[in-house]
Amino acid sequence: MLKPLTAPDIASRKGGERLAMLTAYDYPTALALDQAGADMLLVGDSLAMVVLGHPDTLSVTLDEMVHHTKAVSRAARRSLVVGDLPFLSYQAGVERAVLAAGRLVQEGGARAVKLEGAGYLREVEAMVRAGIPVMGHVGLTPQLVAGLGGFKVQGKTAETAARLVREAMALEAAGCFSIVLEAVPSVVAREITARVSIPTIGIGAGPHCDGQVLVIHDVLGLFERFTPKFVKRYAELGNLMQEAAGRYMYEVRQGAFPADEHGFGMDPQEAAAFRG
Ligand code: KIV
Ligand code: NA
Numbered sequence: 001m002l003k004p005l006t007a008p009d010i011a012s013r014k015g016g017e018r019l020a021m022l023t024a025y026d027y028p029t030a031l032a033l034d035q036a037g038a039d040m041l042l043v044g045d046s047l048a049m050v051v052l053g054h055p056d057t058l059s060v061t062l063d064e065m066v067h068h069t070k071a072v073s074r075a076a077r078r079s080l081v082v083g084d085l086p087f088l089s090y091q092a093g094v095e096r097a098v099l100a101a102g103r104l105v106q107e108g109g110a111r112a113v114k115l116e117g118a119g120y121l122r123e124v125e126a127m128v129r130a131g132i133p134v135m136g137h138v139g140l141t142p143q144l145v146a147g148l149g150g151f152k153v154q155g156k157t158a159e160t161a162a163r164l165v166r167e168a169m170a171l172e173a174a175g176c177f178s179i180v181l182e183a184v185p186s187v188v189a190r191e192i193t194a195r196v197s198i199p200t201i202g203i204g205a206g207p208h209c210d211g212q213v214l215v216i217h218d219v220l221g222l223f224e225r226f227t228p229k230f231v232k233r234y235a236e237l238g239n240l241m242q243e244a245a246g247r248y249m250y251e252v253r254q255g256a257f258p259a260d261e262h263g264f265g266m267d268p269q270e271a272a273a274f275r276g
Helices: 007-011 027-035 062-075 094-106 121-129 142-148 158-174 186-195 237-254 268-275
Strands: 019-023 040-043 080-084 112-114 134-139 178-182 200-203 211-214
Touching (some): 007 080, 007 178, 027 040, 040 062, 040 211, 062 080, 121 134, 134 158, 158 186, 178 186, 186 200
Parallel strands (some): 019 040, 019 211, 040 080, 080 112, 112 134, 134 178, 178 200
């Protein structure tokens, strides 16, 4: 029996072996990724885009996030399950934020939560006080996509880069056990990684972070709308799915499936009596 990783286990890996994190939204995928050795499984609000087909992450609700977090938690034996707090679940006051985080833990089975930006430090503190480990997230924070004017690299000027460093340090001071750096120049991620004592988890943040995360649908070739520059595809499962489904359709139409071996037999005497 594997011992499940905890947020303190993850925090203690700062500067050590790189942390490997992926998103997961359902039971079979989470089972495969857990068994493949993922340190953390993020039930990301990217669910909205890659699973539910929305154009951005703003449309996914806390109820939906809880629903998918449950499925992932049932599969995770070793990985730390991190539930992503969706848009509007933590922006309307400390009390509501803690209750939202609590639902991902109490109902969803997550053992940590994540929220975007450095604008909710009191919320982070209150969650940590309640015993809920919090992962921060700075750089490109997709819940602000409307205000940012699109999915763009952040921290490209000296001034905005310095602000990202300050935000990461503020999140550490508020009690985050780890922090995602999304779509920031590699040099900025390296500086943040050196300046904080909690592990940084990069996505589009270069090779100097303490760990990496990618969206599993991007990794497996299951999301066709666009592939960001920072993604590496390790498989083309979308093509495989289409090919397998196409073969099934063909064989059904040809009468090649099902074959005899896929059917159920009957005792010959009973069959004879049945036929009369
Ligand atoms: O929702 C998500 O998948 C994320 C990761 C990209 C960090 O927040
Ligand atoms: Na997210």
